[in-house]
Amino acid sequence: MSDLSNDMQNLNINGGNGQQPAARRSYVPPHIRSLPSDQQHAPRSNYGSNYGSNNGGDYGRSNYNDNRGYNNGGSFGGYGQRRSYNNGPRGGNFGGNSYGNNRGYNNRGPGGYQRNGQGRFVDGKHVPAAKNPAVEKDLFGEADDPKFQSSGINFDNYDEIPVEATGNDVPEPISTFTSPPLEELLLENIQLARFSKPTPVQKYSVPIVAAGRDLMACAQTGSGKTGGFLFPILSQSFLNGPSAVPEPTTHFSKNKAYPTALVLAPTRELVSQIYDEAKKFTYRSWVRPTVAYGGADIGSQIREIERGCDLLVATPGRLSDLLDRGKVSLANIKYLVLDEADRMLDMGFEPQIRQIVQGCDMPGVEDRQTLLFSATFPRDIQMLATDFLKDYIFLSVGKVGSTSENITQKVLYVEDNEKNSVLLDILSSEDNGLTLIFVETKRMADVLSNFLISQNFYATSIHGDRSQHERERALESFRSGKFPILVATAVAARGLDIPNVTHVINYDLPSDIDDYVHRIGRTGRAGNTGVATAFFNRGNKNIVKDFVEILTEAKQEVPQFLTAIARESSRGGSMRGGRGGKTQNKDFRRGGNSNYGNNNGGSSFGGYGNNSSSFGGYANNGRAQGGYANNNSNNYGNQSSANSWW
Numbered sequence: 001m002s003d004l005s006n007d008m009q010n011l012n013i014n015g016g017n018g019q020q021p022a023a024r025r026s027y028v029p030p031h032i033r034s035l036p037s038d039q040q041h042a043p044r045s046n047y048g049s050n051y052g053s054n055n056g057g058d059y060g061r062s063n064y065n066d067n068r069g070y071n072n073g074g075s076f077g078g079y080g081q082r083r084s085y086n087n088g089p090r091g092g093n094f095g096g097n098s099y100g101n102n103r104g105y106n107n108r109g110p111g112g113y114q115r116n117g118q119g120r121f122v123d124g125k126h127v128p129a130a131k132n133p134a135v136e137k138d139l140f141g142e143a144d145d146p147k148f149q150s151s152g153i154n155f156d157n158y159d160e161i162p163v164e165a166t167g168n169d170v171p172e173p174i175s176t177f178t179s180p181p182l183e184e185l186l187l188e189n190i191q192l193a194r195f196s197k198p199t200p201v202q203k204y205s206v207p208i209v210a211a212g213r214d215l216m217a218c219a220q221t222g223s224g225k226t227g228g229f230l231f232p233i234l235s236q237s238f239l240n241g242p243s244a245v246p247e248p249t250t251h252f253s254k255n256k257a258y259p260t261a262l263v264l265a266p267t268r269e270l271v272s273q274i275y276d277e278a279k280k281f282t283y284r285s286w287v288r289p290t291v292a293y294g295g296a297d298i299g300s301q302i303r304e305i306e307r308g309c310d311l312l313v314a315t316p317g318r319l320s321d322l323l324d325r326g327k328v329s330l331a332n333i334k335y336l337v338l339d340e341a342d343r344m345l346d347m348g349f350e351p352q353i354r355q356i357v358q359g360c361d362m363p364g365v366e367d368r369q370t371l372l373f374s375a376t377f378p379r380d381i382q383m384l385a386t387d388f389l390k391d392y393i394f395l396s397v398g399k400v401g402s403t404s405e406n407i408t409q410k411v412l413y414v415e416d417n418e419k420n421s422v423l424l425d426i427l428s429s430e431d432n433g434l435t436l437i438f439v440e441t442k443r444m445a446d447v448l449s450n451f452l453i454s455q456n457f458y459a460t461s462i463h464g465d466r467s468q469h470e471r472e473r474a475l476e477s478f479r480s481g482k483f484p485i486l487v488a489t490a491v492a493a494r495g496l497d498i499p500n501v502t503h504v505i506n507y508d509l510p511s512d513i514d515d516y517v518h519r520i521g522r523t524g525r526a527g528n529t530g531v532a533t534a535f536f537n538r539g540n541k542n543i544v545k546d547f548v549e550i551l552t553e554a555k556q557e558v559p560q561f562l563t564a565i566a567r568e569s570s571r572g573g574s575m576r577g578g579r580g581g582k583t584q585n586k587d588f589r590r591g592g593n594s595n596y597g598n599n600n601g602g603s604s605f606g607g608y609g610n611n612s613s614s615f616g617g618y619a620n621n622g623r624a625q626g627g628y629a630n631n632n633s634n635n636y637g638n639q640s641s642a643n644s645w646w
């Protein structure tokens, strides 16, 4: 058998069996082809020197084990339902980290929170649990550990990003993390996370939520939106304590959870990530975060929820399932967050979101606070979103829908049949960092990762046809640098925060420019720098005008071929569906809507939006006439709404 065949037999594209491609490369990049063969070494061959030593087999939530004794805690006011659990000691670990603690709690009630390792709310005061150095190290890491990404050299530049907050009586932003206004324990946890100052979206969201207002926040990728909703919600929750169970307990409802805050996000990986952040900032507090997503065992998720669920982070599908089973009630929700809100309200998710928010027992819009976050907010989605909001503030950080200047964007003209060869050249000239490659279809993700492996690159893939276990393993191998190349469909486009992604390659460009914005935002996060390379050819003509705009806004080089094709396309009249010029994605309530019809392809909307007061009636009319959602489909969300393709 040839060496290569041997190598191939040992390959595993899933990153799961610990076997690695051999260090030998069959591909020799052009710039070193002229060298003697002993000097033609491949740049990444040092990856994997210790491959196979750790398969990451503990990744995943089902292994969350701790030693718990559940007490009744009757001395703490005794309000609410009391239960005794005695699950006994359990060993193991959580996400590869041991997160052992001893908890004891009675589950609910304003006067009666006691969970060992967790704080309580007693007589109107938050009483944090004692510190636990082991848990602290697991949650916050050590200062120089690269897994716990710190902000990059350009973090201070965030202060120069223009911020616009529109709406009635916008509260003054904070400029530092201090207590007050932040609750003391939250401030301590923020300090443990080594966040020294708030990002722009955090500066505004803290006082906006404290003032009881709703928020639609549009801020560049990687600019701290997760903290933007967690900090204010947790601060208020820590200050105000839990709510009483709103309904009499019956035999069937005794294990039902009544979370105070609900965060909905579109992908399993993203809800896991938000949950991990929530664990940090709820450390020692009375708030117990839990997570629920499809593709994983619902039984263990239910058991976790039954142990206490004050902040629930969930994908819409799994939450619907939990609601149907009567395991969760939304009657106590004070805070509703839609992360990646434009995605959550496009045609793929909107019916489910509407059912959860309007069709169950969640308090109405006047009786809860609703926060929507994304890096992109097309006008049609803004309009739809107003059904879920009251007198909200629209916050835009940077030009709405724009890309971060921390990302250097390059565009190459590459015909389809040349893509593999150009990709190999690029990968061969990189020597560190993680590279994320986006393709359009699940099949292509497998084909391309197999091809890269055949060329002895350490690649794996993530897409919707892989099992949850495989997805988590692939992501973990990528995150850890074991497999520094990840070929992904759009399932990895939004929200994922992976330190050290230095290069995003759009092997296939998406057909919606907002998707491009999210994809390249996987690099250049929190003031770090990154590179994004796009393979463009005439097949991508539909986004050319938007693309030129995006590059120009972010002060990036616009190659001549792109300008030429943009001009050609304009002349040919194939430019419909563009971003609609500079006003695109602004707070649609503030005039400037002459371009509105562009995105919707519906001239009937053209004149709308001059003032917010007339809006409510409009949105309803629009949908009542049945024309609204359909009109969106041509320009936005068409592909992203069909989950099956990613």
Ligand SMILES: Nc1ncnc2c1ncn2[C@@H]1O[C@H](COP(=O)(O)OP(=O)(O)OP(=O)(O)O)[C@@H](O)[C@H]1O
Pocket: 149, 150, 151, 194, 195, 196, 197, 198, 199, 202, 219, 220, 221, 222, 223, 224, 225, 226, 227, 374, 375, 494, 495, 496, 497, 521, 522, 525, 526
């Ligand atoms: N105040 C802060 N100081 C330092 N680092 C921060 C701060 N806030 C957030 N970060 C870090 O910045 C990174 C990006 O934050 P986050 O994932 O919330 O971005 P995002 O705006 O939600 O991005 P996306 O649009 O891609 O979802 C994270 O690693 C986070 O820990």
